[in-house]
Amino acid sequence: MPLIEAQHLSKSYGALRAVRDVSFSVDRGEVVGFLGPNGAGKSTTMKMLTGHLRADAGSARIAGFDVADEAVRAKQHLGYSPEGAPAYGEMTVREFLRFAADLRGLADPAESVRRTLALCRLEEVAAQGIDTLSKGYRMRVGFAQAVLHDPEVLILDEPTDGLDPNQKHEVRRILKEMAATKAVIVSTHILEEVGELCTRVIVIAKGEVRCDESREKFLARGADLNAVFRQLTA
Amino acid sequence: MTSPAPAAPGLKPFAAMLRREFAGYFRTPLAYVFLAVFNAFAVSLAFFVGGLYESGVASLDRFFLYHPWLWAFLAPAAGARLWAEERRQGTLELLLTWPITVWQAALGKFLAAWLFLACALLMTLPVAFTVGWLGDPDWGVILSGYAGSLLCAGACLGIAAIASALTRSQVIAFVTGFLACFLLVLVGYGVFDELLAGAFGSAGIDEIRRLGLWRNLEPFTLGLIDARPVAYFLSVAFAGLGLSTIIVERR
Numbered sequence: 001m002p003l004i005e006a007q008h009l010s011k012s013y014g015a016l017r018a019v020r021d022v023s024f025s026v027d028r029g030e031v032v033g034f035l036g037p038n039g040a041g042k043s044t045t046m047k048m049l050t051g052h053l054r055a056d057a058g059s060a061r062i063a064g065f066d067v068a069d070e071a072v073r074a075k076q077h078l079g080y081s082p083e084g085a086p087a088y089g090e091m092t093v094r095e096f097l098r099f100a101a102d103l104r105g106l107a108d109p110a111e112s113v114r115r116t117l118a119l120c121r122l123e124e125v126a127a128q129g130i131d132t133l134s135k136g137y138r139m140r141v142g143f144a145q146a147v148l149h150d151p152e153v154l155i156l157d158e159p160t161d162g163l164d165p166n167q168k169h170e171v172r173r174i175l176k177e178m179a180a181t182k183a184v185i186v187s188t189h190i191l192e193e194v195g196e197l198c199t200r201v202i203v204i205a206k207g208e209v210r211c212d213e214s215r216e217k218f219l220a221r222g223a224d225l226n227a228v229f230r231q232l233t234a
Numbered sequence: 235m236t237s238p239a240p241a242a243p244g245l246k247p248f249a250a251m252l253r254r255e256f257a258g259y260f261r262t263p264l265a266y267v268f269l270a271v272f273n274a275f276a277v278s279l280a281f282f283v284g285g286l287y288e289s290g291v292a293s294l295d296r297f298f299l300y301h302p303w304l305w306a307f308l309a310p311a312a313g314a315r316l317w318a319e320e321r322r323q324g325t326l327e328l329l330l331t332w333p334i335t336v337w338q339a340a341l342g343k344f345l346a347a348w349l350f351l352a353c354a355l356l357m358t359l360p361v362a363f364t365v366g367w368l369g370d371p372d373w374g375v376i377l378s379g380y381a382g383s384l385l386c387a388g389a390c391l392g393i394a395a396i397a398s399a400l401t402r403s404q405v406i407a408f409v410t411g412f413l414a415c416f417l418l419v420l421v422g423y424g425v426f427d428e429l430l431a432g433a434f435g436s437a438g439i440d441e442i443r444r445l446g447l448w449r450n451l452e453p454f455t456l457g458l459i460d461a462r463p464v465a466y467f468l469s470v471a472f473a474g475l476g477l478s479t480i481i482v483e484r485r
Contacts (some may be wrong), residue, residue: 106334
């Protein structure tokens with residue numbers, strides 16, 4: 001059973017058809033790079049997968065649970081970090097993660113928080129208000145909240161956006177460590193990330209899937225990834 | 235290493251929500267400002283405008299008389315953050331992808347806010363003790379007055395919740411919530427009588443007045459707990475809670 005399944009997802013905003021009939025599935029151990037220009041429908045597709053947006057047509061399943069009909073069960077298996085990694089800014093990092101752990105009803109919330117703080121290297125800012133953190137730390141807090149419960153499915157919307165090269169490297173390192181046991185979707189518009197991180201690439205443009213193939217096949221399309229990207233999304 | 239199949243979450247998400255929201259009021263100095271303002275107004279209105287002391291009667295009806303005004307102003311102030319703040323910070327997207335139903339989240343938020351208003355109300359107890367020290371009041375009547383005031387607060391909060399669900403700005407949520415509550419205060423006072431008589435006839439006026447906050451709070455301050463005002467306050471509170479939740483869910 002694939003851990004993530006999208007079947008014929010469509011979504012319109014008024015006259016704009018943001019996502020048109022998108023289908024794919026992701027298995028355990030896969031890290032799918034979700035590529036596409038801004039406004040291509042990446043975030044909209046992710047929002048439908050996470051159950052945040054209701055699809056106009058089609059369905060999505062997380063770990064076998066329909067995100068609309070069995071929403072709570074599906075969400076228990078899902079870790080999601082929306083674009084910009086929103087968080088309750090007035091809370092400290094530790095309070096925020098503890099709240100997320102309690103809300104998820106984790107068996108040992110204190111231990112989950114401790115482990116996640118260590119994994120994401122957030123210990124030194126654990127007692128700081130999230131509003132006072134730098135962008136790099138804030139992104140890591142968003143990431144931490146997504147992996148807190150060690151979910152089978154991880155969906156991350158631009159997790160490396162605005163990070164410096166060292167921080168990007170760090171996020172990729174953590175992701176790679178965890179990827180073997182999970183199904184992961186990472187949206188990005190940084191093409192180099194494909195080679196470093198992903199096992200598979202889905203290119204989306206104008207709301208449609210333009211290509212869905214292994215990393216090797218994608219990299220073999222040409223030496224100049226920017227040219228490949230332009231041609232695929234034209 | 236795979237995640238164990240999570241057990242049915244039960245009430246844990248709701249309890250976590252309630253705790254966070256209630257504690258959230260005290261994370262900023264705003265809560266203390268709120269409590270101070272509520273108390274200052276509740277007490278000074280009763281003594282300086284209502285003439286509680288001069289009346290020479292050991293009763294709190296002159297104290298509760300101003301509570302619809304207080305709640306119309308302060309319930310929207312406390313309720314403005316309920317959903318508007320989630321939208322502004324973008325955390326609504328997070329919350330709605332965590333394993334909690336919108337209804338559980340909404341109820342947790344609402345009850346936390348109501349509890350906070352109850353704290354504000356409890357802090358006015360010295361007024362009751364003063365009356366008890368000066369005279370010999372009927373404590374049953376005072377208790378029913380407090381119960382009525384708390385219900386009135388819940389009704390105003392229900393309206394505030396709708397206002398907050400509609401916007402990402404706490405200021406807009408506060409102003410629209412206040413205006414709606416203010417209207418419910420005014421209809422009890424007959425300022426619209428001429429206007430309403432033209433539209434509904436003089437018999438209709440009394441029916442409209444029943445919708446006012448004071449008309450429903452008054453029996454409580456006399457020690458009468460009647461089913462009708464109780465049903466009125468609770469239905470406004472829960473209609474507000476329900477509507478705001480539907481607004482958030484449909485977004």
